Amino acid sequence: MTGPKPPVLTVRQLRKTFQGNAVLRGVDLSLHEGEIACLIGPSGTGKSTILRCLNFLEQPDGGEITFFGQYLCAEDGNSNIFRIAPPRVLQAARARMPMVFQHFNLFSHRTVMENVVEGQVVVLRRGRAEARDRARDCLARVGMLERADFYPDQLSGGQKQRVAIARALAMSPALILFDEPTSALDPQLVQEVQGVIRDLSAEGMTMLIVTHEMRFVRSIAHTVHFCEGGRIAESGAAADIFGPNAPPRIQTFMEVAHG
Numbered sequence: 001m002t003g004p005k006p007p008v009l010t011v012r013q014l015r016k017t018f019q020g021n022a023v024l025r026g027v028d029l030s031l032h033e034g035e036i037a038c039l040i041g042p043s044g045t046g047k048s049t050i051l052r053c054l055n056f057l058e059q060p061d062g063g064e065i066t067f068f069g070q071y072l073c074a075e076d077g078n079s080n081i082f083r084i085a086p087p088r089v090l091q092a093a094r095a096r097m098p099m100v101f102q103h104f105n106l107f108s109h110r111t112v113m114e115n116v117v118e119g120q121v122v123v124l125r126r127g128r129a130e131a132r133d134r135a136r137d138c139l140a141r142v143g144m145l146e147r148a149d150f151y152p153d154q155l156s157g158g159q160k161q162r163v164a165i166a167r168a169l170a171m172s173p174a175l176i177l178f179d180e181p182t183s184a185l186d187p188q189l190v191q192e193v194q195g196v197i198r199d200l201s202a203e204g205m206t207m208l209i210v211t212h213e214m215r216f217v218r219s220i221a222h223t224v225h226f227c228e229g230g231r232i233a234e235s236g237a238a239a240d241i242f243g244p245n246a247p248p249r250i251q252t253f254m255e256v257a258h259g
């Protein structure tokens with residue numbers, strides 16, 4: 001008997017405090033294979049912190065994260081004990097859910113090719129030849145193969161972000177986390193990066209995308225999560241969130257923030 005597939009990711013009551021400032025106050029969220037979920041909401045409400053906790057760039061303080069059914073952190077409700085999975089489990093999970101950052105985070109003293117090879121060799125322990133082959137494939141997918149020997153400084157912002165996406169793809173990801181991938185770009189470069197993300201969506205890539213680009217959300221998301229006050233305050237199918245019966249606070253957010 002085969003049931004529905006388990007979620008790629010589940011998050012329950014995720015909490016994170018910075019120096020007494022409770023930024024995440026119990027985040028609940030799940031993501032299924034092939035799903036494109038967008039995380040929207042006002043600045044400072046914890047969207048980046050959610051993504052950073054998912055792949056343990058920040059260590060959560062409480063709650064539960066499972067990735068393909070495996071606990072990355074978990075809490076025993078009765079005893080209040082919070083456990084974090086061993087480093088090798090976290091590292092394996094992190095490699096399979098790479099993050100694409102607003103400011104690209106490429107190594108500036110390495111070429112495009114080296115940027116895409118590095119994580120494969122260091123984290124996945126692939127051989128250099130195999131890693132270079134895969135890097136070529138991934139750079140071709142984002143239209144950057146002919147820039148393989150360039151340094152990041154020689155590229156536009158849109159090109160840098162496409163390289164960062166190729167680097168994520170090279171890790172054979174199960175899920176890609178995007179943190180405002182187009183907000184550092186000049187307006188005319190936004191489309192080329194959104195186009196690459198759209199291509200990935202057509203190929204069935206599972207993605208969790210933080211963005212303020214509402215037209216993009218509307219055109220690409222299956223699910224939309226609205227973050228406010230350190231929680232997911234509303235979640236819904238994109239059609240409902242953008243429809244006439246959208247929750248009032250989401251309507252207000254869209255009107256105020258985006259005309």
Ligand code: ADP
Pocket residue numbers: 018019023042043044045046047048049050
């Ligand atoms: P968003 O991405 O929704 O704009 P963030 O997750 O970046 O929000 O930040 C949420 C809150 O957490 C902000 O008040 C921010 O100042 C604070 N914060 C984020 N990271 C840190 C950190 N490393 N140390 C202290 N405070 C932080």
Ligand code: MG
Pocket residue numbers: 047048049179180
């Ligand atoms: Mg942010």
